[in-house]
Amino acid sequence: MAKLMAEARGAQMFVPPASLCIDNGAMIAWTGIVMHKSGMRMKVKDTQINQKFRTDDVDVGWRR
Template structure:
């Protein structure tokens, strides 16, 4: 995602952020790239259902609407294929 967006910071959150190995890999990658890496304390790394709901609220407030049949999960969705329509 850093390479696709040109960003210089990585924030690892949600349940996956509880993985010690992933934390280590992200830290190494960011060190090698000269990027900053942030991760919350372990006890705050839980399922990110609340973040998903909040993201949905942001999109809804920005006017985005979808038909139920268009809300299926895209497991191999690349970060550079996401339309960020709520930031302008």
């Protein structure tokens, strides 16, 4: 499904090696680094946690 969604939007999907897919904390931290490097900033009080976000509903601002 993710590959089809990426292709429909003119993007590529990458799957990391299984050895790197065991620590969600590391993946979340890396996403934070990428977001920060792209200039995205947010105060802690303005953040929200929603484990049910759909990948097609999340703003991926660093890909603009």
